[in-house]
Amino acid sequence: MMPSRYTEDELIARVFAPIAGPAALGLKDDAALIEPSPEATVATVDMLVAGVHFFADDPPGAIARKALRVNLSDLAAKGAAPIGFLLSLALPADWTNDWLKAFAAGLAEDAATFAAPLIGGDTTATPGPLTISITALGRTSRFAPRTGARAGDAIYVSGTIGDAALALALRRDAKLAARLSPLARAHLLDRYLLPRPRLDLVSLLRHHASAAMDVSDGLAGDLAKLCAASGVGAVVEAPTVPLSDAAREAIALAPSLFETALTGGDDYEILFTAGPGFAPPDAVTRIGEILAGPAAPQFRSAAKKPLIFKKLSFSHF
Template sequence: MTGADPLPAEFAFIARHFRPLAGPGALDLADDAAAFAPPHGRLLVVAADAMVQGVHFLADDPPETVGRKLLRVNLSDLAAMGAVPLGYLLTMARPRDLGEAWFAGLCDGLACDQDTFGVHLLGGDTTVFSGVSAAPLVLSLTIIGHAAPGAILRRRGAQAGDGLWVTGSIGDAALGLAVLQGRLADPSGVLADRYRLPQPRLAFGAGLHGIAAAAIDVSDGLVQDCGHLCRQSDVTATIEAEAVPRSAAALAAGPHWLETCLTGGDDYELLIAVPEVNNAALHALSARCGIAVTRIGGFAAGAPAVRVIDPSGAAIMLSRTGWSHL
């Protein structure tokens, strides 16, 4: 190959769209792997999530928000572990007819959130569906973070007597999907925005060491993710449905949307088990971060299960508990 030879199409595509996102460890996206050292004395924390067109985002969602949501849902996994983000890897399988303008928008969104959250692209892979009709866009992001040894939050650790708390509000994202599908009105645009742009609670998660006994982010539905805490901790939980915080827009949708709020997913709030002795510290953290936190129930001894109750204490029967990946 001579100096005048053009870049192969794949590498030209990467140079146009993704090289501007690369951080120092990415080696300018010119080698087979990234190379970087984690901060001294810190543990690496790694997670991965995929988003598939038509499953996790809509075909007409703006590409900027698709990129930002992809990064944010992975950052939320770090928040649930109390970790600090460091960088990410991005892999995609794309339909051949998805144009350059779409990927320019995707990368604009990623660039915006890289500045917001202090992370950079470290590398990845791209491929094109060939000979496959109506293939969806598939995006997968691997997030890399770090945490102090002994400070990582786990799903395991909740005990009988702990309170069950949640950040922010629940149900907006599931209702936002209903809005974008034409099943619900959203005059303010709040609900659709919550579906497209989750808010990873990184500062709050990083401050939970010594306060929370266990934590998980609410990605697949409040009730279902609470069940993960119960199974990992070998306890039972009660959720008081009326205590679950819902935004003004969610409440305006009406009481028949309550089950959707409890089970719909995509909220990316933190669900936390907190010993009662730490309640004051939790409220202090809430004030420092400017993020509301609400007690929605508690844990008790018993076989792993989640019970949802109404104000009278009667069990609410749900048709499902959350999203299934299978």
């Protein structure tokens, strides 16, 4: 027999109201109240579905944190600092109070860490898989678009590329996972479960980025999107793409995973362009240059030969 569960009103009052920010008005109204600001407001929304964006048996707190973090990554890529988020949650038939409490605890932890309070949302039941939609709001003094790249700009990425895509490969291939060192395996799996939104780069992007986006669907494909939006081409020296030690270990075991690293999704690092004179910090790597276009971006090997990928990025359709 299914244990007693919260009603919708109890769910809101007991689980989500305690973690909401002032703009939520105690979650007692049908809308949030956001005070005006001299800075522009930036809005973004991402939907995550069990079995597509995460595994249904992942820890509920980690699922919540990933759902928030992928939205904060979009804000960071636009040079926006978060001011809050709205949560829509479609719960399947087997949800429990304990699962929901753990989900909310993870959400509350990241909301505090990233100064991004819950300000409203909606809950419903679904016959399908768990579905989470978050709309994040932020503010910026200068928006970093996809459309500003110009010939001669350098191309940069933050952090390391491919860790999350390689982790997904490990979760689907137990034999490969068993061949990796425990440290490398743990690093990759953590990067898939908990992306790191690059809010530390907000100021840099506001001041220096001519174009920017986060790497959510794969470096190769997302660069193609940025180039198309800006009407330019690009060349990337593939050996300069930053890889973690864990990714290098996995690729040494299965060289075909290098393509996976460059085309797989869920990195949530920042891809951006900047003009001459920009000096990147340690957390940022130059990987190529923008060319006069429009044209598809080229990835070149150490021998300067073009790399041909089976597909450029993850696609839902």
